[in-house]
Amino acid sequence: MKDLAGRIVLVTGATRGIGKAIALAFGAEQSRVVITGRTAAALEEVAATLRSTGAEVLAHQCDVTQKPHVESLRQEIEKRFGAVQILVNNAGVAPAADFLEMTDKLWDEVMRVNVNGAYNCCKTFLAPMIDAHWGRIINIASTVARVAYPGIAAYATSKHASLGLTRALAMETARSGVTVNAVCPGYVNTELTRENAQRLAEKRGQSLDQALAMLAASCPQRRLIEPEEVAYVTLMLASDRARGITGQAIQVDGGAVMA
Numbered sequence: 371m372k373d374l375a376g377r378i379v380l381v382t383g384a385t386r387g388i389g390k391a392i393a394l395a396f397g398a399e400q401s402r403v404v405i406t407g408r409t410a411a412a413l414e415e416v417a418a419t420l421r422s423t424g425a426e427v428l429a430h431q432c433d434v435t436q437k438p439h440v441e442s443l444r445q446e447i448e449k450r451f452g453a454v455q456i457l458v459n460n461a462g463v464a465p466a467a468d469f470l471e472m473t474d475k476l477w478d479e480v481m482r483v484n485v486n487g488a489y490n491c492c493k494t495f496l497a498p499m500i501d502a503h504w505g506r507i508i509n510i511a512s513t514v515a516r517v518a519y520p521g522i523a524a525y526a527t528s529k530h531a532s533l534g535l536t537r538a539l540a541m542e543t544a545r546s547g548v549t550v551n552a553v554c555p556g557y558v559n560t561e562l563t564r565e566n567a568q569r570l571a572e573k574r575g576q577s578l579d580q581a582l583a584m585l586a587a588s589c590p591q592r593r594l595i596e597p598e599e600v601a602y603v604t605l606m607l608a609s610d611r612a613r614g615i616t617g618q619a620i621q622v623d624g625g626a627v628m629a
Contacts, residue, residue, distance in 0.1 A: 373610045375400040380447065380454045382434050382491060383461030385412035387560035388510060391597035392458055392604050397425030399605065402451050406432040406443060406461070426451075434461050434487035440494045453498040456608045459488040460510040462528075466566055469523040477524045484528035488535060496539070496548070503547035506608045509536050510600070511552040513627045515619060529554075533619055540617030549616035551607045556623025557585040559594040591624030 379396045383389040384405035393405050397420045405420075407413045410431045417429035428450050432443045447454055462484045465476055488509055499505020514522065515529040533552050540550040557563055563585065564578070571581035586593050600622050606612055607620070621627050 371399055371605055371609045371611075374605065374608060377401045377455050377608070378404070378447070378451045378453065379456040379458065379608070380404045380406070380443075380491075380495065381458045381460055382406050382432075382487065385409055385416055387562055388555065388558060388597045388600050389458075389460040390416055391601040392460060392510075393420065393427075394423075395598070395601035395605055396456075396608075397423055397427065400425070401456070402426040402428075404428045404430065404443075404447050404451070404454070406430050406434065408433055434490055435482045437490045437494075440490045444494050453502065454495045455499065455502070455504065456506040456508070457491055457495050457499075458508045458510065458604060459491055459532075461487050462510070464512075464522070464525045464562060464566065466521050466569060467524070468521050472524060480524040480528050481531075484525070485531045485535075488532060492535070492539060496543070499548045500543065500546045505543075505546075505548040507536075507539065507548065507550040508604050508607050509533075509550075509552045510604075511536070511554045511619065513554050513556045513621055513623050515552065515554050516621070516627050516629060536619070537617045544616060547613075549607070549613060551615060551617070552619045553600055553603050553607070554619050554621045554623070554627075555595055555600045556589055556621070556626045557594050558600060559596055563594065589624035589626035593624060595622055595624060 379401045381393045384393040385407035396403050413429040417427050420427040432439045511532045512529045514526040515533040518526045536552040567581040
């Protein structure tokens, strides 16, 4: 996708898993990549990997739930590269808890990170895209933006909200040259999935491998999705060739959700 070369891309939550894979994929396309996260050491590790491939990268520690942090990030990006052209809202948390057992603190944290974080970034970076008559916002949601499962009420609610934001912004920007889409992965082979599988295993008296196998069996392909597969769809949505795709929720889930 040669049209991504030189594009200024911001990937939030880029220190591991899906976010890291997306950042590396844009780097391979010779985009100018900005990565954010809460942990400086982890950010620098990903930045070093990107630089080793020849990619231009800016690593900036940022808590996207804090609007002043996001504004500071915008200023730093514009000073180094210019206005963000492609925003990938990937930062998120996915704790599991049955609704009646869930604390108010957990609910608030999930909404703060998964919903408010994306809101803060869209609010900060959308206007310059409209002014430039070109931009891409890609929200990394989940299949639980389309369906619900027990034990993850906060997460499912937050991802439904992410899809609602995607569609609302897509309608408002439809004639501006900006597209807004969501990518909805199923269970992905990441540290986060393994952490949740470990909690599931402990709750059910299973081994980690048994819990992972159960998650993999939830999709017709009987496997976990690889982070690079999610990254590829993100690249596709960011390209000029995808200018006719907006307001969509594209599942990368091995056929788990067909609606």
